[in-house]
Amino acid sequence: MSRSIHQRYQREFWPAMVAYMAIMFLLWPLLPQVHSELLKIALAVLPVVPVLFVVRAMVRLVLGSDELEQRIHLIGLAIAATVVSTLSLAGGFLAAAGVLKLDGAILIWVWPTLVVVYAAGRSWASRRYGGSDVMCNNGIAWHWRLLFAALGFAGIAGLGRHQLLDYQLGMLCGMSAALAGWALVLAVLRWRRRHGRHETL
Known part of the structure; x- marks a missing residue:
């Protein structure tokens, strides 16, 4: 991966993540004080906006990679999708059986878990092909x-x-x-x- 593509990714990724954290810790706590239903819906889904910019940065990084790096990203994504969907299915069955008590807030953790497992799967795939982590070989x-x-x-x-x-x-x-x-x-x-x-x- 060229250094310019990696630097572009860093420039796009980190501001979006900072915006996400700022929304979650500065604006989201205001939700109980909001009485307008429309404003509450807008504030509730506001964290999704910076997440979309993170996804855009990741897509642009993958599209700018060579074929081997794209294959490594695909393996990481396949591992993440398999692990997270299996855990979600198991959790759903346990909740339906009354073994676990889960509410809708658990859905907030699906995307972060997907990203973490994706990073781990991508790192494993990269080592399997004899390289370093394609997203962290600089810096x-x-x-x-x-x-x-x-x-x-x-x-x-x-x-x-x-x-x-x-x-x-x-x-x-x-x-x-x-x-x-x-x-x-x-x-x-x-x-x-x-x-x-x-x-x-």
């Missing part, structure tokens, strides 16, 4: 990015613990822990690859 390693994001979420949770609603605080803590855990996994895998390479020399 800072993924485990450092995830760790910085985890620290950012933990910082927001710490600073806003008295103002945030319980579900927001729980979401931030959960996201921080998940990102930190994933960063640790990637760091260990990277260390093992490097350590194994040194042993073979």
Whole structure:
């Protein structure tokens, strides 16, 4: 992948993600105070707008990739679709049987889960073809990015613990822990690859 395509992706992706986080933590908490049904609907679906810009950035990245990179993206997407749809099906059956009590808010987690599993599947496919992660072969390693994001979420949770609603605080803590855990996994895998390479020399 050319550096210019990767840089364009970064320029398009991160502002959209910042806008998404700003909407979720600054505007979404106002929903209970909104009494107009039309305004409540508009505010409820407002986070979808920056998500569409994220999807656009990802599509443009894939279209600008070569055939091997496109194949790697396709494998990652296939893995993500399989995992998330299977988990959704299992969760639906458990909820229908009364084993789990789920409400509609669980749907908010479908897209983030799809993205995380897609990234993991894409990384696995990239290593299978003998390369590095096609979206992160420039700049800072993924485990450092995830760790910085985890620290950012933990910082927001710490600073806003008295103002945030319980579900927001729980979401931030959960996201921080998940990102930190994933960063640790990637760091260990990277260390093992490097350590194994040194042993073979």
